Amino acid sequence: MKRFISGVKTGLPICMGVIPVGISFGIIARQGGLESWQAILMSIIVFAGASQIMSIGMLVQGASVPAIIFATFLINLRHLIMSTYVMNRLKEKGLLKKMALAYVLCDESFALFSMSEEGEDDDIFLFGINVVLGISWIVSTAIGCIALSVLPDTISKSLGIAFYASFIAILMPNIRKNMQLFLVVIITGIINSMFGMFFSSSTALIFSILIGACIGMVIIKDEERSME
Amino acid sequence: MRILILIIGMGIVTYLPRMLPAVLVEKIRFNKKMEKFLSLIPYTAMAALIFPGVLSVDEGNMAIGLVGAFVAVILSWLKMPIMLVVVGAIISDIVVYMLV
Numbered sequence: 001m002k003r004f005i006s007g008v009k010t011g012l013p014i015c016m017g018v019i020p021v022g023i024s025f026g027i028i029a030r031q032g033g034l035e036s037w038q039a040i041l042m043s044i045i046v047f048a049g050a051s052q053i054m055s056i057g058m059l060v061q062g063a064s065v066p067a068i069i070f071a072t073f074l075i076n077l078r079h080l081i082m083s084t085y086v087m088n089r090l091k092e093k094g095l096l097k098k099m100a101l102a103y104v105l106c107d108e109s110f111a112l113f114s115m116s117e118e119g120e121d122d123d124i125f126l127f128g129i130n131v132v133l134g135i136s137w138i139v140s141t142a143i144g145c146i147a148l149s150v151l152p153d154t155i156s157k158s159l160g161i162a163f164y165a166s167f168i169a170i171l172m173p174n175i176r177k178n179m180q181l182f183l184v185v186i187i188t189g190i191i192n193s194m195f196g197m198f199f200s201s202s203t204a205l206i207f208s209i210l211i212g213a214c215i216g217m218v219i220i221k222d223e224e225r226s227m228e
Numbered sequence: 229m230r231i232l233i234l235i236i237g238m239g240i241v242t243y244l245p246r247m248l249p250a251v252l253v254e255k256i257r258f259n260k261k262m263e264k265f266l267s268l269i270p271y272t273a274m275a276a277l278i279f280p281g282v283l284s285v286d287e288g289n290m291a292i293g294l295v296g297a298f299v300a301v302i303l304s305w306l307k308m309p310i311m312l313v314v315v316g317a318i319i320s321d322i323v324v325y326m327l328v
Binding site: 095161 | 230231232233234235236237238239241242243244245246247248249250251252253254258261263264265266267268269270271272273274275276277278279280281282285286292293296297299300301303304305307308309310311313314315316317318319321322325326
């Protein structure tokens with residue numbers, strides 16, 4: 001129970017990043033012609049912000065259902081890498097438990113979980129994070145469907161930074177102590193920008209994550225533990 | 229009906245990459261090198277998620293992303309809690325929008 005609550009507490013600040021995206025998805029989905037229940041159902045079943053928003057964009061442009069599903073697959077391939085990390089850490093836990101936890105594994109929960117200290121009952125801790133993120137994603141979608149455009153333009157536009165600010169806030173405490181790691185982070189960002197000119201952003205993302213980690217293998221000395 | 233099929237299809241292809249490692253990692257033992265590689269993934273993944281996406285928070289105005297990210301970097305460097313970092317970045321962007 002203690003670990004569950006600690007997971008919930010860890011997840012709460014990140015809701016600030018999730019809720020604006022959920023609200024925007026709700027608004028976009030309604031504007032794109034989805035019923036409110038369809039938008040909410042999509043948030044429950046798919047649980048992937050970027051691909052959900054993209055799917056509406058593709059629907060509006062008249063894309064076919066298989067095309068949208070394939071694009072979704074490509075965008076979410078990155079979770080293959082993230083999940084490998086998470087599942088490696090949960091190695092000792094039961095398979096069914098891990099398969100259930102995989103359902104809500106997203107960029108945010110991965111970020112929080114991987115930056116947290118390893119401890120007992122990591123599965124319950126991750127479950128706590130997942131519950132908070134899951135609820136805030138679904139509820140904020142519903143709010144977006146209802147609100148549509150009640151928020152003043154300035155505020156709804158400014159909320160877009162929340163996603164990035166929360167990632168910066170998670171990353172910073174870990175890299176400010178380790179300049180080599182800092183360097184790897186900067187290099188990865190640069191690689192991703194360069195790849196973005198030639199490939200789709202999801203392809204660029206996958207390759208820059210992998211190449212960045214390869215570079216890190218060389219740059220970061222072994223005796224310095226990168227994870228704590 | 230079309231939307232329902234879309235939702236279910238998207239659900240499946242989203243769940244698969246998240247779930248497969250749970251099944252596969254059981255059978256693989258990673259060596260030290262691979263462990264190190266995996267331990268770096270969180271950092272490179274977040275780096276790639278932040279940059280360059282943050283520059284196009286507002287497609288028409290790069291300053292929004294830059295100012296917000298700058299404020300977030302400063303606040304997190306000063307060891308502020310995540311919530312404060314996020315709120316600070318949002319407020320700084322509201323200010324930018326009001327000035328422009």
